[in-house]
Amino acid sequence: MEKIDVRGLSCPMPVIRTKKAMDQGAQELLVVGTSQVSKENVLKLAASQGYQAELVVNGKDNWEMKLIRQ
Amino acid sequence: MDRGKWFILIAGLCIGAIAAVLVKLGNPPNMGFCIACFQRDIAGALGLHRAGVVQYVRPEIIGLLFGAMITSMFAGEFKTRGGSSTLVRFFMGVFMMIGALVFLGCPLRDVLRMAGGDYNAVVGLLGFIAGVATGVFFLRRGFNLGRAEYSHSNVGGLLLPLFFAFLLFLLLKGTVFNPEAGGPLFFSKEGPGSMAAPVAISLVAGLIVGFLAQRTRLCMSGGIRDFILIRDNYLLLGFIGIFLGALILNIVFGFFKPGFNDQPIAHTMHIWNFLGLYLVGLTATLLGGCPLRQLILSGEGDIDAAAVVVGMLVGAAFSHNFLFAASAAGVPTYGQIACIIGILVMGWIGWSYREA
Numbered sequence: 001m002e003k004i005d006v007r008g009l010s011c012p013m014p015v016i017r018t019k020k021a022m023d024q025g026a027q028e029l030l031v032v033g034t035s036q037v038s039k040e041n042v043l044k045l046a047a048s049q050g051y052q053a054e055l056v057v058n059g060k061d062n063w064e065m066k067l068i069r070q
Numbered sequence: 071m072d073r074g075k076w077f078i079l080i081a082g083l084c085i086g087a088i089a090a091v092l093v094k095l096g097n098p099p100n101m102g103f104c105i106a107c108f109q110r111d112i113a114g115a116l117g118l119h120r121a122g123v124v125q126y127v128r129p130e131i132i133g134l135l136f137g138a139m140i141t142s143m144f145a146g147e148f149k150t151r152g153g154s155s156t157l158v159r160f161f162m163g164v165f166m167m168i169g170a171l172v173f174l175g176c177p178l179r180d181v182l183r184m185a186g187g188d189y190n191a192v193v194g195l196l197g198f199i200a201g202v203a204t205g206v207f208f209l210r211r212g213f214n215l216g217r218a219e220y221s222h223s224n225v226g227g228l229l230l231p232l233f234f235a236f237l238l239f240l241l242l243k244g245t246v247f248n249p250e251a252g253g254p255l256f257f258s259k260e261g262p263g264s265m266a267a268p269v270a271i272s273l274v275a276g277l278i279v280g281f282l283a284q285r286t287r288l289c290m291s292g293g294i295r296d297f298i299l300i301r302d303n304y305l306l307l308g309f310i311g312i313f314l315g316a317l318i319l320n321i322v323f324g325f326f327k328p329g330f331n332d333q334p335i336a337h338t339m340h341i342w343n344f345l346g347l348y349l350v351g352l353t354a355t356l357l358g359g360c361p362l363r364q365l366i367l368s369g370e371g372d373i374d375a376a377a378v379v380v381g382m383l384v385g386a387a388f389s390h391n392f393l394f395a396a397s398a399a400g401v402p403t404y405g406q407i408a409c410i411i412g413i414l415v416m417g418w419i420g421w422s423y424r425e426a
Contacts, residue, residue, distance in 0.1 A: 008217030
């Protein structure tokens with residue numbers, strides 16, 4: 001599974017990086033990040049691009065999510 | 071439409087309405103809120119520039135910062151972080167202010183001006199959209215100012231709020247301990263700086279909008295950016311809400327006067343209205359947020375955003391001391407040169423900060 005590290009990146013970098021991997025046809029992604037804003041934005045992107053999101057880690061200042069194409 | 075979208079639309083309506091009410095209660099016309107103008111007024115109150123007509127410690131700014139700080143603390147989101155090209159961001163703040171003062175307003179005031187019938191603001195909006203689109207071009211190319219890191223101490227995030235709290239204390243206390251010069255704070259006796267809603271109301275208005283903006287992540291440049299980048303209209307709805315909220319109350323209060331000429335605190339030099347907000351849109355997109363968003367992020371402990379806020383204060387001082395800032399008469403030649411230089415510098419930063 002491809003891992004995307006968006007820790008410490010400000011908007012909209014986390015979304016751009018995740019979308020780039022999606023556009024390259026990734027079926028499964030592991031995205032790792034820090035801020036709540038980036039988490040919300042990646043979740044929104046996943047929903048709009050037809051990926052199912054599962055939060056593996058869901059802390060206040062660190063999170064990890066698995067994205068699986070539906 | 072889901073709940074989040076309704077919330078940001080309603081939040082926008084409230085912010086627009088509050089802005090119109092602030093004008094009714096004494097703020098300058100079409101300037102219920104203006105992050106750039108108000109920070110410029112604060113720079114003037116501190117004596118950083120000598121434009122006597124724009125000096126006042128705007129309680130709205132202090133309220134916005136504290137509204138965002140208190141909200142983020144309750145939400146568990148207050149956390150000191152920074153270290154992403156901080157000095158670069160400081161100078162970008164300087165240029166963002168120069169652009170805003172060439173246009174005469176930040177993107178938030180641009181919306182409020184449009185809601186007051188000022189067609190020059192529509193020209194500004196076109197420039198702003200073009201600026202954001204240019205920023206998106208750099209983002210797609212791999213632009214990145216680097217990662218920020220969480221700090222092991224939260225002190226850093228409290229410094230800017232404490233500084234603004236000190237200014238509020240001086241404003242309320244009214245002490246003069248530099249009688250010869252009239253300081254520590256300077257206040258306009260005429261002009262926009264002398265027009266203000268009562269302190270308590272301005273402060274509470276700032277707190278409410280700070281809360282709303284923190285929760286919704288409201289951002290003017292972000293709205294256009296997300297629409298171009300991923301066709302997401304969430305932040306754009308906040309924009310539309312502000313416009314409608316202010317428009318409705320402006321009509322009720324009789325403030326709505328459509329046209330290009332004789333608009334309050336505005337000029338009709340189309341090319342500079344366009345390029346002023348072009349510079350702001352480009353800079354804001356590279357920074358990750360408009361002047362309002364930078365202020366809100368500062369309240370959440372983002373010290374890179376705080377560097378932008380301080381950069382904007384310094385940029386305001388440059389703008390007025392070096393005759394960059396526009397007035398109703400138009401944009402001085404030096405302001406035109408500074409605006410072009412700003413665009414070139416932002417293009418240079420956008421082009422070179424590319425991550426492979």
